[in-house]
Amino acid sequence: MHAYRTHTCGEICLEDVDQTVRLSGWIHRKREHANALFIDLRDHYGISQVVVYPTSNFYEDLKRCTSESVVTVTGKLLRRDQDAINSEIPTGEVELRADEAIIESAAAPLPLPVFGEQDYPEEIRLKHRYLDLRRETLHKNIILRGEVINSLRSRMIKQGFTEFQTPILTASSPEGARDFLVPSRLNPGKFYALPQAPQQFKQLLMVAGFDKYFQIAPCFRDEDARADRSPGEFYQLDIEMSFVTQEDVFQAIEPVMAGVFEEFADGRKVETPFPRIPYKESIEKYGSDKPDLRIPFEIKDVSSFFKDEEKTGFGIFARIINGGGKVIAIPAPKAAETKSRKFFDNMDKWAKKEMQMPGLGYARLKKNDEGVVDSQDPVLKNFEKEHLKTLLRKIDLNDGDGVFFAAGKKNEAYKLAGAARNKVAYELELIPDGIFKFAWIVDYPMYEWDEDHKKIDFSHNPFSMPQGGLSVLNEAKTNDDILNILAYQYDIVCNGVELSSGAIRNHKAEVMYKAFEIAGYGPEVVEEKFSGMINAFKFGAPPHGGIAPGVDRIVMLLAGTNTIRDVILFPMNGQAQDLMMNAPAEVDLKQLKELSLKLIPTSD
Secondary structure: OOOOOOOOOOOOOHHHOOOEEEEEEEEEEEEEOOOOEEEEEEEOOEEEEEEEOOOOOOHHHHHHOOOOOEEEEEEEEEEOOHHHOOOOOOOOOEEEEEEEEEEEEOOOOOOOOOOOOOOOOHHHHHHOHHHHOOOHHHHHHHHHHHHHHHHHHHHHHHOOOEEOOOOOOEOOOOOOOEOOEEEOOOOOOOEEEOOOOOHHHHHHHHHOOOOEEEEEEEEEEEOOOEOOEOOEEEEEEEEEEEOOOHHHHHHHHHHHHHHHHHHOOOOOEEOOOOOEEEHHHHHHHHOOOOOOOOOOOOOEEOHHHHOOHHHHOOHHHHHHHHOOOEEEEEEEOOHHHHOOHHHHHHHHHHHHHOOOOOOOEEEEOEEOOOOOEEOOOHHHHOOOHHHHHHHHHHOOOOOOOEEEEEEEOHHHHHHHHHHHHHHHHHHOOOOOOOEEOEEEEEOOEOEEEEOOOOEEEEOOOOOEOEOOHHHHHHHOOOHHHHHOOEEOEEEEEEOOEEEEEEEEEOOOHHHHHHHHHHOOOOHHHHHHHOHHHHHHHOOOOOOEEEEOOEHHHHHHHHHOOOOHHHHOOOOOOOOOOEOOOOEOOOOOHHHHHHOOOOOOOOOO
């Protein structure tokens, strides 16, 4: 007999009754009765019940043994009495009578319980992550993660893609976030950077003649934490293809994404095909380039209705519009009927506190004594009757509905409206469960205006091919011309979460030089920062494109959790600290000397 087990704790069944069985695992919980001690023994595969009788010479030892101690138990497998069957677990029809027991490892008092999964402070959970990972939900999430990665890999291979591994130590590259730098001992004063993405390497693979590449790639960015973003590192399904158009990429990747979600949907619906929504349309309808299409209403630009103060009696919005701003309406279906005024006031407070905006105007709609829908709230109170009727028809609202208004500079108004749309739908419980709604967001602007530095800069990915190629870059003379240039860039979005960004790449050196020139970078910058890629393009580069869906976010959606830390084995906290391994940490003087480094004290 094996030293530790003949079966796992999740596999014993009626077919094994009357056999001698050995199990090893953790004491999940104990229940002491007058004539026996019952132990739920847990391992990676499940839970089995062990019964220990007082006549056993190890009874007292197991009775005193703490939860989460590791034990090995050997004995005869018995059928449970009919009234003792536990139908909630696969092993619930049998139990192991303990004839021998060995305490392999006694557990000290626990800093957090495993059984019951009570909510505990994040600091304790992260410091003792190995205990947190024993909990059922988190344990299942990590198993799901592994299964999802296996599925992604299998589906990519079946589509003819080859897996490659790109370097981890590389050069610094402007990918939109701060690099993690690694000092070089052999090259004093110089640094490697951990890759924010394998972008240049995967493009160089296409130049090298490898037609279809993929990798489950680790990426490193020195970013602040968010619910859907882990600080430090993350993983993505990195993909690149040669001789493809944008549509070819969609046709290759959509079945992979839909297939993985269908495989692990667990009864939830996956809507296909994915709609294609131009970036401009997405902003105008949803206030975001990652819209949650489950929400059953859209935002509307109602600026034209507020421009004439004589018709509205509301000068605040008229002044914003005449100053070049926008007023965007966010419907709140049946909110006036189902919610108190406090709901509307709280939304206004949320806009001021969480969004750092002046606030949200609102109006509650009700039929007056004449049977006409109007509002006594300030924004719409003084509207001319026919003007109000036309407005309500425009935003498709009626008696019992509510409406919020985001007003300000165009970008700010849409940003607030998009966030308010999500919050209103959540608060009104209008977001259905049990469905995954995807979308391709396409036709991103190649450039954007950097308000902080008062200059044109890349909006998305600097290596993208502009729609129209070199000619459209050469023809752009004014800032407006430049800001109207679209790129072959695209995102996949699911239920309001951005899963990936991608693009058809610029594969021509002359286009790359011109694209960077428009953004204020001379040829010397291109040749210094991207020498490997720009030189490669001069020796024959195929048209190519790709995408990189985020593995962590895919698993987060499938697991039904709201935080990405629940699908990562050993995540950092919000300050990018590993509380379990005490990282980052100081290093000794010897290590600094080896790296030719000297620390500069930070000023208070």
